[in-house]
Amino acid sequence: MKNKLLITLLASLVMSANVALAESAKDIIASAETAQKKAASVGGEWRDVGKFIKAAKTALKNGDKKKATKLAKKALQQSKDGYSQAMRQAEVALELPAYMKK
């Protein structure tokens, strides 16, 4: 009886951890997509972000939540970096570089 209770408790712990991981991966994918759109809105999207998001969704669908999370985090970070880069570059002076002096 005691063993049965312990097994049931362990099983439910593992199940809720899996659910939490899946939801976490889902959330990160959603965040990555939002960040991707934000970067794209300023012309700062990087080349592989879309590929990572697509691969993350496939991984999640196949039950590989760890891979999905890793890829989604990569997409999210690259989107943030792309956005920051574009915003910094928007401040670049409209002057030809100093090394191209007359």
Next chain:
Amino acid sequence: MNKKFKTIVLAITYSLIITSTNLQADVANDIERFQGYLMKKFPDISKQDFADGVYAIDKSSRESWEEIEEFPPYEIQIDDGKVMWDSKFANGKSYADCFKDGPAVAAQYPRWDKEKSMVITLPLAINNCLKANGEKPLKYKKGKINDILSYMTFESRGQTTNVKVPSDDPKALEAYNKGKHFWLARRGQLNLSCAACHAQNAGNKIRSEILSPALGQTTHFPAYRSKWGTVGTLHRRFSGCNKQVRAKPFKAQGEEYRNLEYFLTAMSNGIKLNGPGARK
């Protein structure tokens, strides 16, 4: 006309003259600095030589390029393009009805269209012609656009690049400046700009390839690239370059690449067209 009104009219007139003079001075100044920098960097070649790209600055690859040019790989596209030019659309008209000066009009593009308030490139003009005559427009990177472009560009060989940024429309300068900004801005995961590779590091190697100087880059498109195994457009090359620095490319013939083409072609003003070209 009273004195106060006269003063106001004169002030507005002078400011317009100054603005338009400054506008032309900005563009002319850019061209002088751009061309001057690269010509100083490669003093052993003439301004026209820049139209040959990396083959003007690298002797060993020039030899293989010259051999390739003896039997140009873009000849098929030129022939197919002539067939397209000579063929009638379903409505009985042809490209000649849109391009009244004939096929040799590549040097007229890119140009500022005041009415549409945008840069018009030759591929865009070709598709505008097709759409106006009820024909399906061509794709902008691969396929038949390269045939008609190859023919028209070949017929235009020897014409001089002469992009104008008209002084009577500030939006033209805005488009030019947007193209200039694109060229200067770092992008992608590799954080490189067009300027970083093709001006600052022109002649240097990136992995195994020599970076071509930005001067003269637009004179020989469309170009047969060995990598593509066929002829491709300038915007296909822009797209490839952006991908190589791990930036998501923009749409071919979208505003970004048209403005970039406007700026970059202006920087090669004075250089004769020599397309289609053959490149690695």
